Amino acid sequence: MPAEAAAAKTRATDPSEPHMILVDHVTKSFGRGEQAVLALDDVSVTIRPNEFFTLLGPSGCGKTTLLRLIAGFELPTRGQILLDGQEIGHLPPYRRPVNTVFQNYALFPHMTVAENISFGLEMLGKPVKEIADTTARMLDLVRMEHLAGRHTAALSGGQQQRVALARALAPHPKVLLLDEPLSALDLKLRKAMQIELKRLQSETGITFVFVTHDQEEALTMSDRIAVMDTGHILQVGTPRDIYNHPARRFVADFIGDINIIDAELESVSGDRGRITFPGGGTATAQLQTASMRPGRVSLAIRPENVELTDPGDARATTQGEIENVVYFGVGSNVHVRLRDGSELIARSAEVKGQTGDRVGVILPDEHLQVIAD
């Protein structure tokens, strides 16, 4: 492991930093011996108070396992989980001040909406008056007062979703865990619920840990995102950080559309590097990892940051030919074949050229990222 990465890992779990949840070198494997599957491999992450934190990654990346470890449905094989300074990694779920919104909602079908919502408070042994008051407040919060006496099986998907939220929020947990709660809803409802969730988070001030494989959802709602793959956290940052400065090829590829170009790193000065393209042209790019050495590297640039111009334009970084123009409503994707044979996409609202035209390609320095594989 490179020294920088090790340092970053230690920094990620500094207990003096304000935290709500601190996942400290947690490993989780399922099964024994040769059939053992490593779901989480030495993962460390700090989730701050009052934060909307998202675990983002493809299925099987370990995001749900991490959530279940925080909830207490699984126990870590190694490592610690701290909640507000207290080790909770080995407590049963009913002793953790953490509540979950399940992917399939898991509402109790033999109870009414109100009974579902008051269940947690009842189990905590709260006074009857307080249970009634809080339940009423929660019903109001998710706008379900009119259905309080209804059985949950008769509700629509969106309504079930809101009951599940109210039920998990009612005991006022320190952390609310959400396991892909929007995946069962149709697109329009999903958009509405995204805004609703964000509203609930700021109104209640509870730390939300949200699991999703939908990058757009993650970018829309989160304060910070952890991108995960094969049991590792690859990058933690604000949506802007993650989108504009992906540190790894996987992150760049997973979030939005991006061009990955092979190039040669000539020299390094500070956090910037001198680049030459195999098809000709040079540029200065930002380095995402300090340990970069000259040699072959991957360059990343978003399609909307690629500019096309006349072949003779002095600002052009390199040259190419338009292969195809694909219109998609608010703009077009222009597929450009570079001189070395690689393909690049430029996105813009208006396109001047057409298939077969020779073009100059401008890759602005400030948008070029050298990324690690």
Next chain:
Amino acid sequence: MADLTASRTKPVAAPSARKARRMTDLRRQPGFNAMAWGCIVFLYSPIVVLIVFSFNDNRSVVRWTEFSLRWYGEAFQNKGIRNATVISLQVASVATFFATIFATLAALATTRVRAYKGQTLAYAIINQPLMVPEIVTAVSTLALFTIIKKATGVNGIGYLMLAHTVFCIPFAYMPIRARLEDMDLTMEQAGADLYATPYQVFRRITLPLLMPGVFAGAMLAFVVSLDDIIISLLVAGPGETTLPIFILGQIRRGITPEINAVSTLLLGLSLFFVILLFWITRKRK
């Protein structure tokens, strides 16, 4: 390279799929209807005969004369039938009660635990009474009870109830286990997540959701106990004649319309349970 514009068309459900399904539909096979009706007639014509002649105003069970409830009246008057019915209901109730409790515990122990060594064996042991020929169980139970009776000097209907409880357990176990396996585990996790201790989860979530299975198991156990003859015949002591034993004894002296009437009532009772069961499971789903 990811491309937003790449079309993500969903495969359209082909109309030929429905056609294919219609072609493999069993009901469209030649002779299906004849076969189905044949089965129904074979199964139910004896029962129809039984019911019809229970309302016959005549001693004969083969010659119809006139409609009457006479044999029902006589059956109710018959002291032997009345005593046997009371014994049967007592034994069935006690056996059902205990068998259902044990079956529920067994079902929980075989589904709501981390996989353990010998789980398959446990499952086999619980279901074994279904496989062993009943006459073997009856003879061995009789032998064991005789030893116990000799050693302790204790007699009574408790032995019959115990024997019934034992063979009712696997019948009660099956629907309860099926229900538990169908039940979404996240319900119970949600309960634990909302601060319910394992006992509270069982009391407030698992058990209420399990009730249709428990009812189904209990009814099955009740009917099986009510219907049992071989074990009852061997284990029952003097004065512990159950209804099936009584009917068997009567039939040796020829079928009487009185027996038809009792049998029809028994049939009605089990039909009632079947309908109740159907109604409960449908309501819960």
